[in-house]
Amino acid sequence: MTATAPALDNPSECFVLRNRMTGIAVLDVLSNDINQLVIQLQQRLQLAPELFKQAPVALHVPAAAQPLDIAALCSALKPLALIPVAITATSDNAAQLAQQAQLGVLDIDSQKSSPTTPAAAVTAPATKVVKQPVRSGQQIVCDGDLIVLGQVGAGAEVIAAGNIHIYGALRGRAFAGAKGDESCHIFCRQLDAELVAIAGVFKVSEELDDTLRQQPSHIQLQADQLQIAALG
Numbered sequence: 736m737t738a739t740a741p742a743l744d745n746p747s748e749c750f751v752l753r754n755r756m757t758g759i760a761v762l763d764v765l766s767n768d769i770n771q772l773v774i775q776l777q778q779r780l781q782l783a784p785e786l787f788k789q790a791p792v793a794l795h796v797p798a799a800a801q802p803l804d805i806a807a808l809c810s811a812l813k814p815l816a817l818i819p820v821a822i823t824a825t826s827d828n829a830a831q832l833a834q835q836a837q838l839g840v841l842d843i844d845s846q847k848s849s850p851t852t853p854a855a856a857v858t859a860p861a862t863k864v865v866k867q868p869v870r871s872g873q874q875i876v877c878d879g880d881l882i883v884l885g886q887v888g889a890g891a892e893v894i895a896a897g898n899i900h901i902y903g904a905l906r907g908r909a910f911a912g913a914k915g916d917e918s919c920h921i922f923c924r925q926l927d928a929e930l931v932a933i934a935g936v937f938k939v940s941e942e943l944d945d946t947l948r949q950q951p952s953h954i955q956l957q958a959d960q961l962q963i964a965a966l967g
Contacts, residue, residue, distance in 0.1 A: 749766040875893045878896050926949065
């Protein structure tokens with residue numbers, strides 16, 4: 736039987752791939768059919784080839800995806816430029832899977848929680864305001880919220896650890912929550928993006944609802960899915 740990949744606008748039944756904290760992605764393995772998973776994952780990665788390139792990946796393997804040849808899965812991921820480094824602590828049989836694959840066990844929840852810091856010592860990242868249009872080939876990176884007063888042109892890229900506000904057209908790529916903050920939002924005056932992403936969960940141009948194109952839009956992450964709605 737020949738495995739087939741799902742339609743681009745449908746979620747995969749084999750996996751969910753997303754960033755969950757700074758510097759590492761999490762691959763939720765939803766099936767033990769490695770061939771099918773790899774086909775679907777390769778198709779997904781081709782939509783945004785630079786987003787997860789050479790990314791360290793923690794594998795979350797629930798009981799529904801077991802038994803699983805974890806070593807074979809790790810070998811299959813490397814040609815896709817994904818680097819398995821750990822099994823999540825919440826995986827079923829996490830220690831056994833980690834031993835089989837010679838990986839570590841990673842507690843994602845504890846990594847996402849920041850150490851307690853006295854309030855007086857906390858400094859919020861500054862908001863960055865870009866007054867000029869962001870043109871093709873340019874990349875703007877911000878540790879806090881990012882405000883672009885003009886357009887983000889095709890081939891341009893804006894990346895923020897916080898929210899992104901674009902008061903012109905978004906024709907390029909916008910990455911909010913770049914350090915894994917899933918509560919971030921993207922707002923734009925006119926949506927015609929090549930790619931939008933929040934905390935590593937992304938949609939490309941082909942997946943955008945045609946009724947929202949050229950419209951003021953609000954993008955947020957809910958239940959690990961990007962939700963895009965018209966503003967106003």
